[in-house]
Each structure stands twice: as structure tokens, then as C-alpha cells.
Amino acid sequence: METPQTKTGIKVIIVGAGFGGLTAAIECYRQGHDVEIYESFPELKTLGDIISFGGNAGRIFYRWKNGQIAARLRELSIDLREYGFRIHKWDTGEVVFHQITPPQKEDAPFFNGHRGELHQVIFDYARDELKIPIHLGNYVTDYFEDENSAGIILKTGEKIVGDIVVGADGVRSKARELVLGYEDKPKSSGYAVWRAWFPNTDMLADPRTRQFCENGDTFNGWIGPEVHFLFSTIKGGKDCCWVLTHKDEHNIDESWSFPGKLEEVLEVLKNWDPMCSAIVEKTPSLVDWKLVYRDPLPTWTSKQGRTLLLGDAAHPFLPTSAQGATQAMEDGATLAVCLRRAGKGNVPAALRTHQEIRYERVKAVQKTGETTRDMWHKTDWSKVKDDPSSIGFPREDWIHDHDAEKHAETVFDEIFKKHSGIAGKESTSSSHLSIQNSANSVSVAS
Numbered sequence: 186m187e188t189p190q191t192k193t194g195i196k197v198i199i200v201g202a203g204f205g206g207l208t209a210a211i212e213c214y215r216q217g218h219d220v221e222i223y224e225s226f227p228e229l230k231t232l233g234d235i236i237s238f239g240g241n242a243g244r245i246f247y248r249w250k251n252g253q254i255a256a257r258l259r260e261l262s263i264d265l266r267e268y269g270f271r272i273h274k275w276d277t278g279e280v281v282f283h284q285i286t287p288p289q290k291e292d293a294p295f296f297n298g299h300r301g302e303l304h305q306v307i308f309d310y311a312r313d314e315l316k317i318p319i320h321l322g323n324y325v326t327d328y329f330e331d332e333n334s335a336g337i338i339l340k341t342g343e344k345i346v347g348d349i350v351v352g353a354d355g356v357r358s359k360a361r362e363l364v365l366g367y368e369d370k371p372k373s374s375g376y377a378v379w380r381a382w383f384p385n386t387d388m389l390a391d392p393r394t395r396q397f398c399e400n401g402d403t404f405n406g407w408i409g410p411e412v413h414f415l416f417s418t419i420k421g422g423k424d425c426c427w428v429l430t431h432k433d434e435h436n437i438d439e440s441w442s443f444p445g446k447l448e449e450v451l452e453v454l455k456n457w458d459p460m461c462s463a464i465v466e467k468t469p470s471l472v473d474w475k476l477v478y479r480d481p482l483p484t485w486t487s488k489q490g491r492t493l494l495l496g497d498a499a500h501p502f503l504p505t506s507a508q509g510a511t512q513a514m515e516d517g518a519t520l521a522v523c524l525r526r527a528g529k530g531n532v533p534a535a536l537r538t539h540q541e542i543r544y545e546r547v548k549a550v551q552k553t554g555e556t557t558r559d560m561w562h563k564t565d566w567s568k569v570k571d572d573p574s575s576i577g578f579p580r581e582d583w584i585h586d587h588d589a590e591k592h593a594e595t596v597f598d599e600i601f602k603k604h605s606g607i608a609g610k611e612s613t614s615s616s617h618l619s620i621q622n623s624a625n626s627v628s629v630a631s
């Protein structure tokens with residue numbers, strides 16, 4: 186079991202055990218806070234399909250149990266060192282660009298794998314190894330706060346009170362109502378994604394598709410007008426996964442995830458490279474996932490500064506950014522540092538400092554989801570001919586090289602001054618401790 190920082194006495198209640206909530210809980214534990222999670226699902230199910238984590242998430246994972254959690258995630262993740270990413274023109278099928286996978290940094294690895302499987306690793310680490318209480322089957326019906334505390338009300342009517350409540354309750358967040366003071370529904374982004382994950386049996390039986398499952402992991406993309414189709418094989422070619430982003434104007438009031446219809450996918454692909462249909466027709470079942478969009482919220486912090494929105498609840502991402510879960514994780518690492526540096530007597534200023542540290546960065550990363558989608562959906566093929574790399578998936582250093590924990594330690598004092606009204610004074614007695622930590626940001630001993 187890991188040893189956390191000196192205890193801060195701050196009680197943090199987190200709603201939601203997605204990657205955002207779990208990371209916030211683990212980071213709060215590391216930074217010495219008392220933390221528990223309330224989650225509506227009654228049991229963990231390995232739901233979903235492919236999810237990506239950039240090096241900026243890998244750096245957070247790597248600090249958990251001295252690299253052991255990252256090693257567990259690696260076992261489950263795609264390995265594209267040999268194959269890279271092959272980008273095809275939608276109609277001819279020709280490979281227009283072969284993007285080489287950058288080398289993994291040991292302390293900032295990136296991962297792509299099955300959402301449910303990776304989630305299970307993090308969940309087990311939090312619950313079984315760190316012993317963080319995770320209360321499953323607890324739907325939160327309401328949120329409340331005053332100057333000195335914040336709390337939640339469960340469906341059973343039970344009230345739970347802490348120093349801070351973190352609404353890591355996803356894209357349809359209920360915590361958002363308390364924070365904003367009004368109901369803010371997500372809008373359709375105008376796009377949806379069909380997505381599927383299935384075993385390779387039928388792919389191996391077809392000579393056209395066998396190549397993707399016989400030689401290790403693969404990743405191919407077909408780029409066309411207003412549509413892109415990404416296909417990967419993982420675990421040495423055993424599992425297959427594809428996502429197809431397309432225009433969709435459906436109303437998303439009721440739900441944003443439905444069973445998908447294969448015939449609709451094949452209709453979209455009818456004039457495409459026949460390889461795309463050869464892959465898709467093997468799919469036993471698929472999901473039609475509507476991509477919701479939200480204008481940046483004016484704030485993630487409640488009026489009294491005791492309730493904070495985190496992850497998708499604060500900022501949903503488009504998959505073309507490949508950063509939704511990673512940014513949720515950066516939120517968690519930042520928040521935990523801010524709370525420790527501010528101390529129990531300064532929780533509202535800690536939350537406002539957290540928001541200021543995160544807000545502009547998140548907005549800029551969010552934007553990359555749109556720019557990459559538009560770059561692919563409105564490709565200028567003559568430009569690609571001159572410069573094939575222009576169609577590559579952008580992998581920007583300012584996103585991936587970011588160290589959320591270290592950054593929070595570095596900028597904390599300057600920003601906290603503005604929110605605490607204690608300019609010039611030491612923020613708390615723990616700030617001496619935290620300066621030591623920023624020099625050696627792996628602050629947890631196993």
C-alpha cells in the first residue's frame with residue numbers, strides 16, 4: 186500500500202467513478218486528503234471500446250505505485266511501434282501517409298486500449314490497493330453547500346457532508362445545476378460515431394481482412410468528405426475495433442448512446458474503398474454514440490467555492506482530440522495539489538485557483554478536436570500530395586509534454602494570492618512541504 190502525504194484533514198466527496206473521478210480520488214489520496222466516491226452503477230462492467238490516453242496522462246499513471254500501474258495498462262494496450270498509423274484516401278484506398286509511432290517515454294507513456302479493461306485496472310487500484318471507499322449503487326439526487334461545507338443527497342435520502350464535493354458525473358452532470366444555477370443541456374455537435382469492438386474470428390476467415398489480424402497490432406484510417414473511419418487490431422490482432430465519425434443531426438435529449446444499425450454504416454461506405462465494408466460487415470453489434478457539444482461553461486466552481494465540476498461534467502471533448510479522459514485526469518492531479526497547498530481553511534480559494542490553472546489550457550485542447558476533425562473531413566488532397574504529413578494525426582508537444590502536477594506546484598502561489606486575498610503571505614504551513622515535492626514530483630513512496 187502506498188503512503189500518502191501528511192494528512193490535510195480535508196474531506197473530499199467525489200461523485201462518479203469514471204476516469205475523472207477515480208483519478209481525482211487517487212490524487213487526493215496521494216496529497217493527503219480523506220476521499221470517498223459515490224457512483225450510481227451497482228457493479229463494474231467492462232463497457233465501451235477504444236479510449237486513448239496521451240503522454241500527459243501517462244505521466245500521472247506512471248507516478249502510481251512507482252510505474253506498476255502504467256505497466257499493467259501497457260499489457261492491455263495497443264502496440265504500434267512496428268505498424269504505425271496508415272492513412273488511406275477514402276475512395277482509392279491508397280496509403281497517403283504512414284505515420285510512425287513516436288518512441289514511448291518511460292515516465293510519460295501513452296495508451297490506447299479497451300475503455301472497460303483500462304478502467305478496471307484503475308478502479309481496482311483505487312479500491313483494493315489504496316482502500317479508497319467507493320460506494321457503488323448510490324445515485325446522487327441533489328447537491329448542497331454553504332460557506333463551510335458541501336454535500337450530496339443519495340437516492341436513499343441519506344446526506345453526506347464534506348469540505349468539498351467534486352462533480353465528476355460525466356457529460357449529463359447533475360452537479361452542474363448547482364454550480365451554474367441553471368440547467369445547461371448538452372447540444373448535438375452535428376456528428377455521431379458508430380463504434381464496435383469484436384473478436385477476430387470472421388476477419389481471419391476472410392482473405393481480404395486476414396492481414397490485419399495475423400501480424401500483431403495494426404492501425405488504419407480512411408479519410409473522406411465529412412466522414413472518417415478508423416480501424417485497429419489489438420492484443421496481437423486478437424481483438425478488432427473500429428469507429429466511424431459521420432454527420433448526424435438527431436436530437437440528443439433522450440440519450441446519446443443507442444444500438445447502431447449495420448446497414449446504415451454500409452450505406453455511408455458504399456462508394457468507399459471496399460476494404461472498409463469488408464471490415465464493417467464482420468461486426469456482430471455496434472453502438473451509435475452521439476457526440477455532444479457544450480460551449481465552455483462560464484465557471485466550474487460553485488458560488489460558495491465548495492463544489493467543483495471535473496472531467497466531462499465541466500468540459501466534454503470530441504474523440505478527434507483523443508484527450509477527453511486525459512484532461513479529466515489532469516483536472517484531478519491539479520485539484521489535489523491545490524487543496525494541499527491551500528489547506529483546509531482555504532478550500533474555496535483552492536477551487537478557484539484550480540479553475541484558473543486549468544481553464545484556458547482545457548479550452549485550447551478542446552479546440553483541437555474540432556480542428557483535427559475539420560482537417561480530415563475537408564481534406565485538400567492536392568496539399569496532401571505535396572506534403573503527405575499534413576494529413577497525419579497532430580501530436581502536439583504543448584499537450585503531451587505537460588506535467589499537470591508539476592505545473593500546479595509551480596504556478597500555485599502566484600494564482601492563489603489573487604483568490605485568497607493573502608498576497609505576500611505564505612499560503613499555508615504546508616507550502617514549504619510542497620516546494621520540496623515539486624522538485625521531486627514523485628512524492629509517493631510505495
Ligand SMILES: Cc1cc2nc3c(=O)[nH]c(=O)nc-3n(C[C@H](O)[C@H](O)[C@H](O)COP(=O)(O)OP(=O)(O)OC[C@H]3O[C@@H](n4cnc5c(N)ncnc54)[C@H](O)[C@@H]3O)c2cc1C
Nearest residue numbers: 201203204205206224225233234324325354355496497510
Ligand atoms: C459506460 C461508458 C463508456 C464509455 N466508452 C468510451 C469509449 O469507448 N471511448 C471513449 O473515448 N470514451 C468513452 N467514454 C467516455 C470517457 O470515458 C470519458 O469521456 C472520459 O473518461 C471522462 O471521464 P469522466 O470521469 O469525466 O466521465 P464519465 O466517464 O462519464 O464518468 C462519469 C461517472 O459518473 C457517474 N454518475 C453520473 N451521474 C451520477 C449520479 N447522479 N450519481 C452517481 N454517479 C453518477 C456515471 O455512472 C459515470 O460512471 C465512456 C463513458 C462511459 C460512462
